Amino acid sequence: MELAFYSSEGWDSWGRSGKPTIPEGMAFLVDDDLLFADDRGVRATAVANEWLRLRLTENCPVPSSWGTYAG
Template sequence: MHQSTYSSAGWESWGLAFSPAIPEGMPLLFDDDLLFEDSNGVRPTTVINRWACELPANGCPSPNSWPYYVRTVREWLEFMSEHGVSLFDTRRGLKAALGAYSVYRAQGPLKHRFEASTWNQNMGILAGFYKWAKDEEYADSEPFTYRQAVWAFKGQVRRGRVNSHEGARPSPM
């Protein structure tokens, strides 16, 4: 799998009637064979690219953040692939992969370990990706469990869901 940055330079020579609606500088993923779909349908990299192109409209307007978001989902996909779990697997498969990923990021090779803040940031990105994928009907399930929470600030009360996996990273041994 390869990650590249989109540039519209020369789009007129691509045989298209209009410039693609892809944000300039957007990081995109490509499988080694450069196919976007196969006999199983649309490939995970294609779905990730569609999500990435909507990042500016979905709370991530900074081009400086886009590569990190795409890399986060790419690394999750690569980890799951090594364990026979697909990006849109069953909830049981996704949760098992998430448990293994948590241990890997806490106790695996030093260069792959995460600090708690990095873990939380990555879980927030993955949760956003899976919410988007469910809304777009690519995914039937997600690896996260949510609990209800209540926040109060200056007399205002807000209720919402909290991802139970943020802050749930095991301590390194």
């Protein structure tokens, strides 16, 4: 499992009509095989990423804390 931090750098080359609304520096987790689900269902990384996303709306808007929660 890898911890990464979102960056919108170069977003205009992604073929999207607008800049993503994901906050800069948002922590997220990725399994080594890049899958968020398998034959057993949703993986723990997908559940953890949903929980991390909710930190923004549940009194944890400070970017410096996102990596701590993800760890």
